[in-house]
Amino acid sequence: METLVTLIQNIAGFIWGGKWGDTVIIPGEMGPLAILLLGTGLLLMIRLGGRPVRRFVPALVEVWQGRKAQGEDGAITPWQALSTALSGQVGTGNLAGVATAIAMGGPGAIFWMWVTALFGMALAFSESSLAIKYRETDEYGRINGGPMYYIKNGLGKKWGWLAVIFCIGTLFSAMATGSMIQANSIAQTAVETARGTFGLSMPFWLVGVVIAALVFAVIIGGIKSIGSVAGKVVPLMAAAYVVCALIVLILNASEIPHAFAVIFKSAFGLQEVVGGAAGYGMMQAVRFGIARGLFSNEAGQGSAPIAHAAAQTKNPVQQGEIAMIGVFIDTIVICTMTALVILTVSGDFKRNPALIAANQCITEGHATLPEGAGVEDLFPSAYTDGREAILAEKGEDAQGFLQACRGAGLNLMNDLPPGTTPEEEEAYFQKALAAAADGSVLNEVRYVYETDAESSGITARAYGTALPGGEWVVTIALFFFAFTTIIGWSYYGEQAVTYLIGEWATHPFRYIWVLVVFAGTLVTNTDALWLLGDIANASMAFPNLIALLALSGVIYAMHKNNGDPDGGHPVHDYRDEERHPKED
Incomplete structure (x- = not known):
């Protein structure tokens, strides 16, 4: 099992960070997927x-007009299609993902999230326009x-293997990150809130039953x-989340200029001292900004x-433009609101200098932790539950x-x-050394x-500091x-099951999906799921990006003619003539 986990870690590390274990394969810690995504987005933006x-x-x-149907073909209004897409886009990444980007890449990661969102709007326009142009009507009249x-339909049946890879990746990604991790x-x-706020001991299986029942009630009716x-x-x-974020920002309005200043300085390596848990610099900001932005x-x-x-x-270009607004809402609006809240809230905060030093040591490759150990197993953060017990047991090893x-x-000059x-x-290092064994030795920070x-x-x-x-x-x-x-x-x-x-198979899949959701609430360690999800996401993105590049001429033609069928680029009806003939 440990060998399998290591393999998964190495594959995910290469895809996103260009590293296999401790070996740097691609300089700059930019993996092939991040390079391909950013490059394709830039190319399409230019075209x-x-x-x-x-x-x-x-x-x-x-988007506003899309509240009503804009054509007879299709199953839901353009507004509902955007909302369905946003339901998948707006998730835990908009809360925890933004914080991770800042923690690992510094505040400058937010700037690179904005950049990738801009190119991402070109990607969203392109892929959603193609989705309308080449969609099919099945024998039951469903889209x-x-x-x-x-x-x-765009590249030909000889490319069917690429479509199969995409569908398999979609299934793995849906099960791991789209279902089990979200349910978990x-x-x-829910369990932590019940225990901490109401003093109730709520079993995970009970939460699982409730979530599964709610999901079933929605998805059984299909799209x-x-x-x-x-x-x-x-x-x-x-809207409710943005309003809450705006209230926090109004209360901390004097800190907003500081937030934007630190974002831009950190984005270009002009301010490397930004706190947090990792070593920084421009490449760190770029790497984590792109990774978190694109998968948000x-x-x-x-x-x-x-x-x-x-x-x-009936107009592919119109739906493509609606789709690109989804990227704007997800990243430029919601992720930015989260980022500004994180960057403006000040108070009596602390951090463990020993953890900061250990992370920098590992990042720079000076030493490696014992096999199977995580950095916080030796160096608990200032907010880790039971940190005193950890220090008492591991303090000597941590100092060593x-x-x-x-x-x-x-050298800790960067911090x-x-x-x-x-x-x-040297005095700072000695403080970090003392903090490795003494829980009272902490650094006070403002933000x-x-x-x-x-x-x-x-x-x-x-949010807890800013609002009661x-x-x-x-x-x-x-x-x-x-x-x-x-x-x-x-x-x-x-849809992946339908294609494969x-x-x-759609109805059996819905029942299986509900069972997977329930199982996700019982998982005790989601680290492997996240890694598998990263790999599955990549197996979706690679074939999709290859298709976008290959069909970039079609995308340009639709853009040039604004999707007008009279412009020579109509939306074809790809229904099966034998099973579902067209009406005269």
Whole structure:
């Protein structure tokens, strides 16, 4: 089992970080997927002549008009299609993912999230336009679409193997990150809230039954039911969260200039001292900003166009423009709100200097932890439950590790203000050494993002400090974000099954999906699931991006003619003539 986990870690590390174990394969810690995603987005942005920027306001008008059907074909309105896509896009990544990006890449990661969102809008426009153009009508008159269909119908049946790879990746990604992890997040939050707030001991299986029942009630009706629920819940949950974030920002308005200043300075390596749990620099900001940004809005991954393919519209370009607004809402609006809350909330916060030193040592390759040990097994954060017991048991080993790091060349200047003398750096190291065994030795910091708390803890602590009972903002938002992600991804998985097996498999799949959701609430360790999800997401993104590059000429033609059938690029009806002939 340990060998399998190591293999999964190495594959995921290579895909995103360009590293296999400790060996750097691609300089700059930029994995092939991040390079391909960013490169494809840049290419399409150029070919589209900056359309996402130029057509932004008209696209907003199209979103509003999309509350009503824009054509006879399709199953749900363009508005419901956008809401369904957003239900999959807006999830735990908008809360914990943003905090992780800041913790691992510094505040500058937010700038690179914005950059990837801009290119992501070009990707979203392209893939959703293709999804409408190449969608199919099955023998029951139902609409099926997404990357697998524009691979088959746009590139030809000889590319069917690429569509199969995409569908398999979609199923794995749906089961891991779209279902089990989301359900597990809800269950963990519910159980902890019941115990901490109400003093109740709630079993995980009970939470699982409730979540599974709610999911079943929505998805059993298929895309029309999912679209109807998403069309009502998603806009409300997004608006409510943004309002709460705005209240926090109004209360901390004086800190907003500081937040933007630290974002831009950190983005270009001009401010490397930003706190947190990892070593920084421009490449760290770029890496984690791209990774978290792209998988927050899912642009280029190929999931959202599956939902947009069901829209009642005849114009591919119009739905493509609606789709790009989804990327804007997810990243530029919701993720930015979370980031600004994290970067503006100040108070009496702390962090463990020993953990900071250990992370820098590991990041710079001075030493490695014992096999099977995590950094917080030896160096608990200032907010880790039971940290005193950990220090009592592991303190001597932790001090030995830091001494080995020092002997290998560890220098902590990057975590200290400019102008720090070598003597002051040595004193700081001695404090870190003492903190490895003494829980009272902690650094005081002003901002919540400078703490060493884990990702979701940073977001919850920010709201809890800014507002009375603010932790509930994160708790409630997490439930709705995760729940809507589960119902949105159920449709993506269903469409993958339909392509691989046939329409008859959709109903059995819905029952299986509910069982998977229940099982997700009982998982005790989701680390392997997250890693498998990263790999599965990549197996979706790679074939989708290859298809976008191969069909970039079609994308350009639709863009040039605005999807007008009279322009020579009509939406074809790909229904099976033998089983479901067209009407005269």
